[in-house]
Amino acid sequence: MRNELRRLVRDPGLFVVVVLVFASLGLFIAFPLGRVLQTSLFPRGVFAPTYFKYFLEGRPYLLRPFLNSLTVGTLVALAGTMVGFIFAYVVTRTDVPGKAVFRWIATLPIISPPFLLALSAILLLGRHGIITRFVQANWGFTWNIYGLPGLVLTETLAYFPLAFMTLEGVLAGIDPALEESALDLGASKLRTFTRITLPLATPGLAAAILLLLIRSLEDFGNPIVIQGRFPVLTVQAYLAITGMYNLPLGATLCVILLIPTVVAFILQRYWVTRRSYVTVTGRPSTAGLRSTEPWIKWPLFGVVCLLSTIVVLFYGMVFYGAFTKLWGVNYSLTLENFAYVFSTGATYLTNTLKLAGIATPLGGILGVLIAYLVSRKRFPGRATMDFLSMMNFAVPGIIVGIGYILAFNTPPIQLTGTAAIIVLVFIFQRMPVGIREGIAMLQQVDPTIDEAAADLGAGFFRTFRRITLPLIAPAVVAGMAYMFSACITSISAVIMVVSARWQLITVALLHEVDNADLSQAAAYGVVIVVVVMLAIFLLDFLVGRVLLRRGKHAR
Amino acid sequence: MLAELVLRELTKVFRARREAVVAVDHLNLAVGKGELVTLLGPSGCGKTTTLRLVGGFEDPDGGAIYLGDQEITHVPPQRRNTATVFQSYGLFPHMTVFENVAFGLKTRRVPRREIRDRVRVTLGLVGLAGLEHRPPSKLSGGQQQRVALARALVVSPQVLLFDEPLSNLDAKLRVETREHIKRIQKELRITSLYVTHDQAEAMAISDRIAVLNQGRVQQIGTPYEIYAKPANAFVADFIGRANLLHVKVKAVRDEQTELELPNGKTISVSGFPDLVVGETVTAVIRPEAVDLAPPESGDLMGKVIFAHYTGSLGTYRVELWEGTSINIEVLNPQEEGFLEPGLLVGLRLHRRTIHILREQ
Ligand SMILES: Nc1ncnc2c1ncn2[C@@H]1O[C@H](COP(=O)(O)OP(=O)(O)O)[C@@H](O)[C@H]1O
Ligand SMILES: [Mg+2]
Numbered sequence: 056m057r058n059e060l061r062r063l064v065r066d067p068g069l070f071v072v073v074v075l076v077f078a079s080l081g082l083f084i085a086f087p088l089g090r091v092l093q094t095s096l097f098p099r100g101v102f103a104p105t106y107f108k109y110f111l112e113g114r115p116y117l118l119r120p121f122l123n124s125l126t127v128g129t130l131v132a133l134a135g136t137m138v139g140f141i142f143a144y145v146v147t148r149t150d151v152p153g154k155a156v157f158r159w160i161a162t163l164p165i166i167s168p169p170f171l172l173a174l175s176a177i178l179l180l181g182r183h184g185i186i187t188r189f190v191q192a193n194w195g196f197t198w199n200i201y202g203l204p205g206l207v208l209t210e211t212l213a214y215f216p217l218a219f220m221t222l223e224g225v226l227a228g229i230d231p232a233l234e235e236s237a238l239d240l241g242a243s244k245l246r247t248f249t250r251i252t253l254p255l256a257t258p259g260l261a262a263a264i265l266l267l268l269i270r271s272l273e274d275f276g277n278p279i280v281i282q283g284r285f286p287v288l289t290v291q292a293y294l295a296i297t298g299m300y301n302l303p304l305g306a307t308l309c310v311i312l313l314i315p316t317v318v319a320f321i322l323q324r325y326w327v328t329r330r331s332y333v334t335v336t337g338r339p340s341t342a343g344l345r346s347t348e349p350w351i352k353w354p355l356f357g358v359v360c361l362l363s364t365i366v367v368l369f370y371g372m373v374f375y376g377a378f379t380k381l382w383g384v385n386y387s388l389t390l391e392n393f394a395y396v397f398s399t400g401a402t403y404l405t406n407t408l409k410l411a412g413i414a415t416p417l418g419g420i421l422g423v424l425i426a427y428l429v430s431r432k433r434f435p436g437r438a439t440m441d442f443l444s445m446m447n448f449a450v451p452g453i454i455v456g457i458g459y460i461l462a463f464n465t466p467p468i469q470l471t472g473t474a475a476i477i478v479l480v481f482i483f484q485r486m487p488v489g490i491r492e493g494i495a496m497l498q499q500v501d502p503t504i505d506e507a508a509a510d511l512g513a514g515f516f517r518t519f520r521r522i523t524l525p526l527i528a529p530a531v532v533a534g535m536a537y538m539f540s541a542c543i544t545s546i547s548a549v550i551m552v553v554s555a556r557w558q559l560i561t562v563a564l565l566h567e568v569d570n571a572d573l574s575q576a577a578a579y580g581v582v583i584v585v586v587v588m589l590a591i592f593l594l595d596f597l598v599g600r601v602l603l604r605r606g607k608h609a610r
Numbered sequence: 611m612l613a614e615l616v617l618r619e620l621t622k623v624f625r626a627r628r629e630a631v632v633a634v635d636h637l638n639l640a641v642g643k644g645e646l647v648t649l650l651g652p653s654g655c656g657k658t659t660t661l662r663l664v665g666g667f668e669d670p671d672g673g674a675i676y677l678g679d680q681e682i683t684h685v686p687p688q689r690r691n692t693a694t695v696f697q698s699y700g701l702f703p704h705m706t707v708f709e710n711v712a713f714g715l716k717t718r719r720v721p722r723r724e725i726r727d728r729v730r731v732t733l734g735l736v737g738l739a740g741l742e743h744r745p746p747s748k749l750s751g752g753q754q755q756r757v758a759l760a761r762a763l764v765v766s767p768q769v770l771l772f773d774e775p776l777s778n779l780d781a782k783l784r785v786e787t788r789e790h791i792k793r794i795q796k797e798l799r800i801t802s803l804y805v806t807h808d809q810a811e812a813m814a815i816s817d818r819i820a821v822l823n824q825g826r827v828q829q830i831g832t833p834y835e836i837y838a839k840p841a842n843a844f845v846a847d848f849i850g851r852a853n854l855l856h857v858k859v860k861a862v863r864d865e866q867t868e869l870e871l872p873n874g875k876t877i878s879v880s881g882f883p884d885l886v887v888g889e890t891v892t893a894v895i896r897p898e899a900v901d902l903a904p905p906e907s908g909d910l911m912g913k914v915i916f917a918h919y920t921g922s923l924g925t926y927r928v929e930l931w932e933g934t935s936i937n938i939e940v941l942n943p944q945e946e947g948f949l950e951p952g953l954l955v956g957l958r959l960h961r962r963t964i965h966i967l968r969e970q
Pocket of ligand 2: 657
């Protein structure tokens with residue numbers, strides 16, 4: 056510790072950077088969260104945790120959202136992980152056709168705003184939904200998609216791809232030779248699956264379940280559209296603040312939401328990942344075990360095809376909805392909705408692009424810098440920096456947004472209503488992904504290279520700029536592509552900090568849903584998806600260029 | 611000799627959770643100007659850690675490091691005038707050979723023209739002229755190694771540090787490269803600290819060798835000294851092969867010492883005037899310092915229990931009595947003289963190469 060401090064002071068570049076990073080993390084991550092805690096526990100400057108008392112007493116308006124959130128979260132985590140596992144199993148362990156299509160379909164929900172699924176659930180299954188009307192006309196019964204069924208359906212579709220991606224890596228990392236030798240020793244297919252494959256995939260399954268639980272707990276976009284009379288915590292916290300102006304209640308709901316998410320996050324990060332049998336660096340084996348028996352393969356294939364069709368149907372519905380006059384009333388085709396998006400909605404779109412465009416490089420650089428510091432440098436407080444910087448991974452966006460409102464609406468730092476607060480939310484909410492990408496990439500770079508640079512006289516900045524950054528440039532660009540699209544589609548945190556002057560396209564979409572103009576909302580959705588795809592395509596192209604240029608030198 | 615690099619009571623402890631590993635334990639060492647000193651020892655004995663302490667990549671928990679007339683114990687690596695040839699080379703993959711070698715000069719703000727000249731001279735010295743514009747990935751292992759060497763040499767460091775620089779090369783190239791390194795080092799008279807676990811490499815390249823075990827220096831000396839006069843059983847056994855035999859001191863005259871072998875025979879060796887009559891000491895007998903003789907005619911007698919023919923050497927293990935055997939090497943063995951297991955042989959010890967250890 057003393058050594059580390061001495062070392063830090065003697066490397067002025069490093070010292071300055073560490074201090075600045077800590078200052079920014081403290082101000083824009085810890086402080087807003089602290090304000091949420093403070094507002095819930097000390098509403099008027101004195102200790103009065105009234106709503107916590109009510110919560111423990113079991114008052115329904117506090118307890119029900121809590122139980123509802125946990126119910127939805129658990130169901131979504133289990134269903135989504137199961138679906139993800141089936142997808143992953145089919146892709147890694149069978150030789151069915153169309154795998155590339157499945158992969159592509161599984162990425163759709165990741166690049167689109169999640170609440171788009173809630174929107175199309177209403178287009179399909181809502182009171183005026185296509186399927187609803189068809190069933191009603193032919194069989195005379197109907198249902199209510201709002202509430203628990205709609206939440207579980209839309210969130211499962213929105214988040215199963217995360218489970219798929221986790222489990223695909225896990226399954227690909229399990230050497231088929233293990234399964235083959237079990238078969239070789241006389242175990243049946245089923246026994247091999249239950250005794251070998253499943254146990255080896257268990258840490259991955261646990262990780263996927265926890266990840267989906269977190270995502271569902273912190274989801275805001277889907278519930279605000281489709282929760283109906285089944286209130287969940289994120290939406291209730293939002294309503295407490297924007298509808299009732301009851302800050303202590305909103306803050307208390309935030310804290311109640313924070314507890315399960317943080318527990319799940321800590322379990323996922325410090326427990327599950329440590330019990331993983333499969334090394335991340337293990338080369339995914341491509342050979343072997345592709346000839347699963349037909350009676351296993353084709354039913355699974357059927358399931359995957361069905362699910363893929365559902366995903367495609369949901370997205371297709373948004374497109375269709377965007378070209379109809381007024382959903383539920385007049386289904387004739389039109390371009391009016393897009394005309395509206397590109398006239399009235401144009402400012403929202405340019406605002407979103409502008410602010411995301413500012414936030415992305417800033418967040419990207421900061422993320423890489425932090426990744427570099429925590430994975431390569433030794434200094435006092437390194438573990439704290441790691442934890443602080445990854446915190447917004449676990450903290451639901453709505454809490455981040457409420458924290459910003461509480462922290463930055465009064466001097467000395469008054470930011471509410473400005474563009475800056477939106478940019479800051481973008482940066483600090485989306486940075487963890489950049490950090491993770493950066494760390495993953497840095498693990499591929501021999502630390503000796505850094506040491507060699509220092510050995511030859513290069514200080515912190517020179518090493519970072521001349522050696523580290525060029526070496527991990529592809530990851531930086533990829534991380535920024537992700538961050539940019541995540542900013543464009545994000546809603547939960549920014550909905551708290553947008554203003555009349557700085558309105559964003561996702562929020563505009565929600566307003567249209569609120570006004571029951573679903574066609575209009577769908578048009579916004581289509582524009583968002585197209586913009587994100589363009590951005591990803593463009594950045595993919597850029598990454599390709601960077602890789603090509605580097606490819607000439609890369610070892 | 612003027613010491614250029616001095617390590618005084620240097621200590622480094624790695625703490626991981628509950629354990630603490632003392633990687634370097636009160637280590638003292640002085641490297642003279644222009645001298646090449648090797649840290650030699652088994653894997654995990656703290657060689658790399660010592661070198662990294664000198665390079666500034668680790669911070670010591672105790673002791674001090676002096677470079678020239680300055681203390682550099684806690685100076686960060688970028689401000690030490692040392693240069694390291696890393697085990698994995700650490701070449702910058704996104705730069706050409708030229709850029710790699712020029713990197714250290716650029717950080718020192720050397721003028722462009724001078725950079726060009728110095729890089730060219732150094733690349734010529736290590737035999738890489740003409741490869742300036744290749745990326746490291748387009749070089750063979752031996753060439754990469756020489757880029758690493760050139761990159762360290764070009765900045766004219768006060769001390770050059772080598773961490774097992776040959777370990778990634780194949781056996782033949784290893785021998786060539788170590789001769790090459792030695793020649794350049796002598797030519798430039800550059801003070802060097804060299805780490806290896808390969809004793810042949812250490813013997814070939816070093817002016818002096820420091821033998822390390824468990825973070826402690828066991829002995830410092832010239833290759834001859836540590837082989838012929840090992841300070842303790844560890845050094846005797848680690849450097850080459852050694853047979854250790856407990857013997858009793860029978861008589862000590864001015865120049866001659868009489869030792870009683872376990873079988874009662876007495877041999878007389880020169881030197882060791884400090885020994886006390888009656889004490890038991892350990893005799894270090896090198897395998898090549900024993901001649902075969904007809905049974906009953908040597909100093910010792912035993913049964914061959916193992917025989918191995920490698921071409922240039924015949925290697926035997928001879929059991930002297932229950933539980934004790936010694937290893938013997940015979941240079942250039944002939945077919946008719948080669949012994950089969952089960953035969954009885956006599957052994958004659960070379961008096962001049964017997965070394966005595968006081969410790970038990
Ligand atoms: N960064 C580290 N953290 C913990 N222990 C270490 C670290 N580096 C080395 N050690 C330990 O210190 C001892 C000496 O290591 P090292 O200097 O690498 O040995 P050598 O180079 O002689 O093989 C070993 O026991 C090793 O496990
Ligand atoms: Mg080593």
